[in-house]
Amino acid sequence: MIEVEGLIKRYGKRTALDGVDLSAKPGEVLAVLGPNGAGKTSLVEILEGYRPRDGGRVRVLGTDPARPTRAWRGRIGVLPQTTSVDPQLTVGEAVGLFSRLYRDPWPTGELLDRLRLADAVDRRAGVLSGGRQRRLDLALALAGRPEVLFLDEPTTGFDPEARRDTWNVVRDVAAGGCTVLLTTHYLEEAAELADRVVVVVGGRIVADGDPATLGGHLDAETTIRYRRPDGAPAVIRTRAPSAALLAVLREGEELGELSVTRPTLEDAYLSLVGSRHAA
């Protein structure tokens, strides 16, 4: 669905993408993470056909986005980082207008229901709250039932409930076979949604793997924490958590506040980005 090899993007003397390789299969949800200025938006907008590249091979649904056709555009959905909806249009008008561009659109009423915007159908886009405006943007991205969906920071500024709602929509769309590529600053969002996480730092991919361990980039120690009977805290870091736990239990201790935690995506991300920044 997405194939990228040796992608280069320059702005004057500055190299924003420096030999990026990437691929995504049908129904896969891929999260692109990275600090500000890492090159995420450049990458996504090249794949969407909105920015030219300076080198490398790129195909989305078999087409080079540098030469987009109308038919190809009809098969991809785009949620840009900032809204592009005319603030004077009502929600119903905006979705209706977009739907007419596609051969087999998602029925407007159904789409608005799914995004919890049905009660706002007659409200102007410009007066919606930030979260609802973003959901309207998502409705427009989904209007054509895309095969590949690009989401640039889809839930920035959302409250937790709206974020969970949006995650469910994205999960449903992916379960229907749509490939989703999203950029996000929320590690929780990547951990919840993505089958694969790609970390970009300084225009290069520094890790590509599953969200639990980032493909083994993380030092996979487990932390066991508990309180001894005298109230003193104990912390054990180990690669063999079952054996360590058994050894403690054999001592006959009552383990207060026992917790066993695996490293999180955040740990992996921070260690990757931190070490690169320090380098």
Ligand SMILES: Nc1ncnc2c1ncn2[C@@H]1O[C@H](COP(=O)(O)OP(=O)(O)OP(=O)(O)O)[C@@H](O)[C@H]1O
């Ligand atoms: N139109 C442009 N002209 C010049 N430099 C640009 C342009 N767009 C991006 N850059 C530079 O290229 C680098 C990558 O920018 P890009 O917006 O792709 O990063 P990003 O990871 O999306 O950042 P953010 O998370 O802040 O959106 C940055 O150093 C940025 O300053």
